[in-house]
Every structure is written in C-alpha cells, then in structure tokens.
Amino acid sequence: MDLELLVLGDTGWGDEMLRAALVTLMVSLSAMSIGLFISIFGTLSKLSNKIYIRVLADAYTTIIRGIPELLVIYLLFFGGSNAIMGLAKLFGYYGYIEINAFIIGSVAVGAISGAYSTEVMRGAFLAIPRGQVDAAKSVGMNKFLIFKRILVPQVLRYALPGLGNVWQLTLKDTALIMVTGLVEIMRQAHVASGSTYSPFTFYITAAILYLILTTASNKVFNSAENWANKGVRRA
Amino acid sequence: MKRFYLTLISVLLTVSASYAGDWSKIKIGTEGAYPPWNGTNAAGELEGAEIDLAMDLCARMNAECELVAQDWDGIIPALQNGKYDAIIAGMSITSERMEVINFSQGYANEPASFSVLKSSPLASLQSAGKVNMDALDNTSSALLDSLKSTLDGKVVGVQGSTTHENFVKQVLGDSVTMKSYDTQQNLELDLTAGRIDAALSDKGSMEEFMSSDNGQNITFIGPGLGGGPFGGGVGAGLRKADTDLLEMINKAIDEARADGTLAEHFIKWFGKDISM
Amino acid sequence: MNYELMIDTFPKLLGGSYITIQLVTISLFIGFCLAIGLALLRLSNNYFLNFFAKTYVFYFRGTPLLVQIFLIYYGIAQFEVVRESLAWIFFKEAYWCGILALTLNTCAYSSEIIRGGIQSVPFGQIESARSTGMSRFLLYRRIILPIAFRQALPAYGNEMILMVKATSLVSTITIMDITGIARLVIAKTFSPVEIFIAAGLIYLTINFIITRLISYCEFKLTPYLQKSE
Numbered sequence: 001m002d003l004e005l006l007v008l009g010d011t012g013w014g015d016e017m018l019r020a021a022l023v024t025l026m027v028s029l030s031a032m033s034i035g036l037f038i039s040i041f042g043t044l045s046k047l048s049n050k051i052y053i054r055v056l057a058d059a060y061t062t063i064i065r066g067i068p069e070l071l072v073i074y075l076l077f078f079g080g081s082n083a084i085m086g087l088a089k090l091f092g093y094y095g096y097i098e099i100n101a102f103i104i105g106s107v108a109v110g111a112i113s114g115a116y117s118t119e120v121m122r123g124a125f126l127a128i129p130r131g132q133v134d135a136a137k138s139v140g141m142n143k144f145l146i147f148k149r150i151l152v153p154q155v156l157r158y159a160l161p162g163l164g165n166v167w168q169l170t171l172k173d174t175a176l177i178m179v180t181g182l183v184e185i186m187r188q189a190h191v192a193s194g195s196t197y198s199p200f201t202f203y204i205t206a207a208i209l210y211l212i213l214t215t216a217s218n219k220v221f222n223s224a225e226n227w228a229n230k231g232v233r234r235a
Numbered sequence: 236m237k238r239f240y241l242t243l244i245s246v247l248l249t250v251s252a253s254y255a256g257d258w259s260k261i262k263i264g265t266e267g268a269y270p271p272w273n274g275t276n277a278a279g280e281l282e283g284a285e286i287d288l289a290m291d292l293c294a295r296m297n298a299e300c301e302l303v304a305q306d307w308d309g310i311i312p313a314l315q316n317g318k319y320d321a322i323i324a325g326m327s328i329t330s331e332r333m334e335v336i337n338f339s340q341g342y343a344n345e346p347a348s349f350s351v352l353k354s355s356p357l358a359s360l361q362s363a364g365k366v367n368m369d370a371l372d373n374t375s376s377a378l379l380d381s382l383k384s385t386l387d388g389k390v391v392g393v394q395g396s397t398t399h400e401n402f403v404k405q406v407l408g409d410s411v412t413m414k415s416y417d418t419q420q421n422l423e424l425d426l427t428a429g430r431i432d433a434a435l436s437d438k439g440s441m442e443e444f445m446s447s448d449n450g451q452n453i454t455f456i457g458p459g460l461g462g463g464p465f466g467g468g469v470g471a472g473l474r475k476a477d478t479d480l481l482e483m484i485n486k487a488i489d490e491a492r493a494d495g496t497l498a499e500h501f502i503k504w505f506g507k508d509i510s511m
Numbered sequence: 512m513n514y515e516l517m518i519d520t521f522p523k524l525l526g527g528s529y530i531t532i533q534l535v536t537i538s539l540f541i542g543f544c545l546a547i548g549l550a551l552l553r554l555s556n557n558y559f560l561n562f563f564a565k566t567y568v569f570y571f572r573g574t575p576l577l578v579q580i581f582l583i584y585y586g587i588a589q590f591e592v593v594r595e596s597l598a599w600i601f602f603k604e605a606y607w608c609g610i611l612a613l614t615l616n617t618c619a620y621s622s623e624i625i626r627g628g629i630q631s632v633p634f635g636q637i638e639s640a641r642s643t644g645m646s647r648f649l650l651y652r653r654i655i656l657p658i659a660f661r662q663a664l665p666a667y668g669n670e671m672i673l674m675v676k677a678t679s680l681v682s683t684i685t686i687m688d689i690t691g692i693a694r695l696v697i698a699k700t701f702s703p704v705e706i707f708i709a710a711g712l713i714y715l716t717i718n719f720i721i722t723r724l725i726s727y728c729e730f731k732l733t734p735y736l737q738k739s740e
Contacts, residue, residue, distance in 0.1 A: 010278040019279075066672070066718040067711040068679035070690065075711070078309065078703040081316040096317025098262070168572070175575035176680075181305050183279070186577060191275050194268050194420035197427075197449040199585035207574045207582065214573040308694055311701050335701045392685075396698035414605075414685040415695065421585065428588040430603055 020188035034110025042118030064115035076108040105177035113170040120162030164221035262319035267304040268418040271504035272325035284504035295487040322472035329466035341468025346459030362455035368463025382457040392431035527692035538613035546621035571619035609681035628663030668725035
C-alpha cells in the first residue's frame with residue numbers, strides 16, 4: 001500500500017478524498033431530510049381512510065423497496081431531466097434543463113430513504129396506544145394539540161432506533177450515486193484508483209471514511225435516543 | 236401560479252442557456268478516465284489531449300466552456316438529457332451512434348489493437364500490419380484470420396459501450412468469452428492481473444499504460460485495426476438538433492488543423508501525431 | 512416511451528435472471544450458515560470471540576457493499592502475492608469474487624437478525640426446558656432455534672429482498688446478471704429509461720415471490736393464526 005498517494009495537496013489524493021467525504025455527508029443529510037419529508041406524507045397516506053391514497057402509498061414503498069437502489073438512481077438520473085423538461089414544456093419553456101448532480105443524487109437517495117422512513121414512522125405511529133388519543137380527546141384537546149403533545153413526542157421516541165437504521169442505509173446508498181458524476185467518496189476512490197492503478201489503497205481509504213461516518217453518526221443517534229427516552233420508566 | 240412554478244424550477248435547477256443560436260456558454264462532457272485522451276490528475280482536475288483541444292476550440296468559438304465528467308456508459312444519454320452540449324471523449328464516429336447523435340468532423344484517428352501480457356503464450360503473435368475493416372484484401376484477411384485463431388476460446392476484455400466491444404461481438408462472436416469493463420483503466424488492471432487473456436483498446440491509451448510502472452509487462456499483438464465497426468476517426472458528439480453548434484465546432488476544428496495546434500495537442504500527450 | 516423496445520428486451524433480461532438467482536441463492540445459503548456461527552460467537556462469553564464477531568459485523572455493516580465488492584475484486588488483485596498463490600484460482604473469477612462479497616455481507620446482517628431472534632426467546636421457556644433435563648444441544652435444537660427462527664423470519668425475509676437488490680451491484684465487476692445485461696443492451700440502444708424499467712419489473716417480480724413465500728412460512732409457523740377445522 002502506497003501512502004504517498006494519499007498526501008494532501010496537488011501531488012496526492014488525500015485532500016480530494018477528504019473533500020469527497022464532506023460531499024458524502026452533505027448529500028446523505030439532504031437525502032435523509034428529503035426522505036423524512038416524504039415519510040410524513042407517506043405515513044399519513046398509509047393511515048388514510050381513502051383506499052386509493054393507501055394504495056398509492058403502498059405502491060410507492062413496495063416499488064422503491066423492491067427494485068435495486070442502483071436502478072432507482074439510474075432511472076431518476078436518466079429519466080428525471082426528461083420528466084422535468086416535459087413539465088417545463090407545459091409552461092412554455094423549450095430549452096434543455098440540467099439538474100445538478102447533487103440535487104439529483106439527493107432526490108434519488110431521498111426517494112429510497114423515504115420509503116424506508118415511511119415504514120418506520122408508520123410502525124411508530126401504530127405503537128401509540130389508541131387510549132391515549134381517546135383520553136386526550138376526552139379532556140378537550142383539539143386535533144392539533146393532540147398531534148403536538150401526544151403523537152409527535154412519542155412517534156419520535158418510537159421511531160428513533162428505526163430512523164437510525166434508515167440513516168445508515170441512506171449514508172451507504174450515497175455510494176451508488178457515483179454513477180451520476182457527483183464526486184463523493186466512492187467516485188473519488190474509483191477515479192483515483194483508476195488513475196494510479198492502486199485500487200486497494202483507495203478502496204480501503206474509502207471504507208475507512210465510511211466507517212468513520214457511520215460510527216460518528218451512530219453516536220449521535222444513541223445520544224438522541226437517550227434524550228428522547230428521558231423520563232421513560234425502565235424495569 | 237405559472238410564474239411561481241417557473242421560479243421554483245429555476246431555483247432548483249440549473250437551466251442551461253442553450254437556446255438555439257446562443258452558444259456563449261457551452262458544457263462539454265468527457266469521461267476523465269481515458270488518458271491520454273482525457274484523464275484525471277492527482278489535483279482532481281481533468282487533463283489530456285482532448286481537454287486541451289476542448290479549451291482551444293472554445294476559445295476559437297468565443298465561448299465560455301465548462302467540462303463535465305460523466306461515466307462512459309451513460310455519456311450519450313446524458314448528452315440527450317441536456318447535462319452537457321457536446322461530448323469530447325475519444326468517441327469514434329460510427330453509424331450506430333450517428334442514428335442518435337450528430338458528430339463533428341473527425342479530429343483524431345488511432346488504430347485499435349489487442350494487447351496481452353508479455354509472458355502470455357498469445358504474445359507469440361507478432362504485432363504487425365494494418366487491417367482496414369472497410370477494405371479487406373487477401374493480406375488483411377489473412378492477418379485477421381490468424382488473429383481469430385490465436386484468440387479462439389480465450390477471454391477477451393473491452394471497455395463496455397465502445398467500438399471495441401462491437402468488434403468483439405461482431406467479428407469474434409462466440410469464439411471468445413467477452414468481458415466488458417466500465418473504464419479502460421479497470422480493463423488494464425485486469426489485463427495485468429491476468430484475469431483476461433487479451434484486451435482490445437485503442438493503441439494510444441494502451442501505450443500510455445505501457446509506459447507506466449504498472450504496464451511494463453504488456454505488449455501488443457496482431458494487426459492495428461480500423462474502419463468497419465471502429466468507425467471513421469474520433470469526433471465531437473452533438474445533439475441532432477444543435478446543427479448551429481455543429482457548424483461552429485467544425486469551423487473551429489478546421490482552424491485548429493490549419494494552424495497546426497490540433498496536431499500539437501496530440502503530440503504533447505501521445506508523443507505522436509494522431510490528428511486527422 | 513418505447514414499449515416495443517421494452518418488450519423486445521424482456522427475454523434477454525430474463526436470461527440474466529438465471530445468474531441473479533444463482534448469486535442470491537448461493538450467497539444466502541452460505542451466508543446463513545456462517546451467520547449462525549457468527550451469532551453464537553457474538554453471544555459467547557469469550558472476550559476474543561465476541562470481539563471478533565463484533566468487529567466483523569461493524570466493518571461489513573458500516574461500509575457500502577460496493578466498496579466491499581471493489582476491494583475484493585480489484586483491491587486484492589493488486590497484490591502479486593495473491594496472484595501467485597493458490598487463492599488466485601478463486602479470486603481470478605469475477606463470479607466467485609461477487610459471491611464472496613455478497614456472502615460476507617449477508618453473513619454480517621443475518622447474524623444480527625439471528626442474534627435478535629435468539630435473544631427474544633423468553634427466558635422462562637429455556638428455564639423450563641432445562642428443568643426437564645434437556646441437554647444444551649437438545650435445548651438449542653428443540654426450543655431456542657425454532658422459536659428464534661420464527662421470531663427472525665420477517666427480518667430475514669427483508670434481508671433476502673435486500674440481497675436480491677444487492678446482486679445488481681456485481682454488474683460493476685463484469686458479471687452478466689440482469690443489470691449487467693441491461694447495460695449491454697443500453698450500449699446498443701441508448702435508451703436507459705426503458706431498459707432499466709424492464710429490469711426493475713423483473714426484480715420486482717422476484718421480490719414479490721419471495722415476499723409471498725415468506726408470509727406463507729410465517730403463516731404456517733404461527734399455529735394460532737390458522738383456523739382450527
């Protein structure tokens with residue numbers, strides 16, 4: 001293993017790898033946020049009384065979780081611009097529209113992450129005893145207050161461990177958006193190993209960077225769980 | 236509401252200013268994994284003969300250019316999607332590709348050749364002669380036949396979605412096992428590792444590899460191949476609709492050829508003049 | 512959208528599903544066997560065995576599968592020692608490198624699922640089994656593993672589906688599975704969206720079948736859900 005390849009500056013790939021790690025972190029964060037945003041609607045739709053809304057939400061989670069992440073990303077990468085250009089044509093814009101690789105990567109991984117988050121959130125929602133909502137109603141709380149005081153705090157607590165897993169999944173899935181040309185850890189390692197013919201050096205570096213990211217974020221989630229479980233009585 | 240959506244869209248997306256006629260800004264897609272045509276250096280920047288050429292052509296067209304790296308197997312779909320406006324990535328002009336995109340005039344031509352490990356039994360086949368697949372005569376047919384019989388039953392590697400892949404599929408067919416790689420560099424890695432018996436690629440990029448520490452034990456075998464599935468030289472790929480850009484690039488290439496800079500770019504990176 | 516192209520491509524892609532299913536079955540089978548061992552190590556009181564299992568799971572769950580595949584395929588081949596050893600017979604083939612990466616990966620995830628299953632066995636059941644004089648082996652065979660298996664089944668079903676999807680990544684190392692063939696077709700037709708949708712449908716079908724099989728097993732293994740005649 002040739003460590004000279006990893007020096008910082010223009011003669012080595014060290015600084016490029018570190019910058020790529022930052023991009024991985026950023027794209028994971030924005031994908032996770034998009035996923036959480038989707039999951040709010042996904043959960044509400046899955047719990048809806050209207051059957052067609054439920055079917056739609058079920059179709060989303062089933063399809064996304066049933067086809068390989070790589071294909072989801074390819075489809076959004078190649079099909080996404082076309083779809084948006086088609087949309088723009090409705091508004092009278094006929095030029096080419098290019099979606100920046102960061103956004104398309106975040107949206108693609110976000111869509112995947114959202115499907116898993118939806119399942120986690122739904123589970124957490126259903127874990128809240130019905131009696132609590134009834135009790136809240138009986139003391140005269142309105143819908144919003146029930147949502148804010150009863151549901152959200154508990155859903156968060158129940159969902160946190162699951163969301164921690166989704167985060168790990170999301171972080172690792174960002175490796176696949178190398179195919180969109182976004183220079184994150186995996187793409188940088190791929191380019192560098194190609195240019196230097198030292199695949200082991202760069203892929204092991206990539207692995208270490210991912211381990212650092214997953215371990216550090218694990219710590220964050222653990223302390224978040226502790227915080228959310230404050231005041232829960234334990235046997 | 237319409238205005239709101241348009242604003243939203245333009246905030247979220249980079250709307251490339253590619254109205255017909257306005258080519259003051261041009262995005263150029265390249266692979267960045269195909270030295271010395273187009274590679275990536277340790278500073279993370281694109282470099283190579285085609286990078287220099289692209290910048291040169293842009294200056295001649297009075298355009299501001301941005302280079303975009305794109306994996307090879309999606310390089311044509313991404314052009315059609317508008318991710319960039321032109322491909323300058325060592326792409327051979329072939330009739331298959333002409334069905335979906337336009338090409339500028341050719342600016343370089345480099346024959347393809349098989350390469351093997353020097354220690355391989357296949358290395359006994361001399362690297363000699365030239366075969367033009369469009370005009371096969373007795374001599375070149377004989378060369379091709381000896382190549383075919385040498386490679387019979389072997390594992391041959393190529394980069395996927397290339398003219399080399401087409402040649403192996405069309406000419407060698409089932410007589411060999413073909414393996415397709417995402418990049419030329421990974422193909423080279425597996426050739427040195429001995430996972431494949433022979434690799435088919437253009438001579439220039441393989442020569443670059445042979446001159447590095449890792450490629451010392453690689454040698455060419457058989458004739459230099461051109462024409463037919465290999466197409467007629469390397470050109471810039473453009474969308475069918477952008478005929479004005481096509482004219483501009485053709486004119487810029489003419490100028491670069493006339494004052495000798497076209498040849499210079501290739502001499503600088505290849506050590507030989509492969510311009511056309 | 513070119514539907515004709517999608518229909519024409521279907522048979523070609525189906526040809527690749529043979530390799531996909533092969534990869535999934537082999538790596539799931541070996542991975543599961545190894546995972547039982549790993550889960551037992553993880554539950555053992557021996558510090559070193561426990562540490563080994565923990566590190567293994569930490570590494571394989573903490574890094575993307577794509578990195579693991581590239582490390583095994585391109586990374587290991589970088590060393591001449593490996594290329595000159597007997598192990599090269601194995602590592603030379605992309606197919607076996609793919610199987611190895613998938614197996615090691617699923618082993619890490621499955622071992623955690625099995626561990627969860629074993630830990631979910633109510634202590635009272637173990638105690639009463641012991642009180643009837645069952646040996647350790649019998650205890651595992653009759654009480655712990657069956658209950659653990661039932662508990663772990665839904666999670667393992669998910670893991671199976673994740674593995675089907677994961678196999679698409681081996682197309683990056685020259686293996687011609689469904690995705691690999693899809694790439695090959697795209698190289699000729701330049702229409703990624705149609706081809707990838709067709710490929711997606713095949714994966715979806717495979718996963719649908721697995722889901723149905725798993726829920727059937729769950730139903731069969733949960734006696735109180737079955738109507739008494």
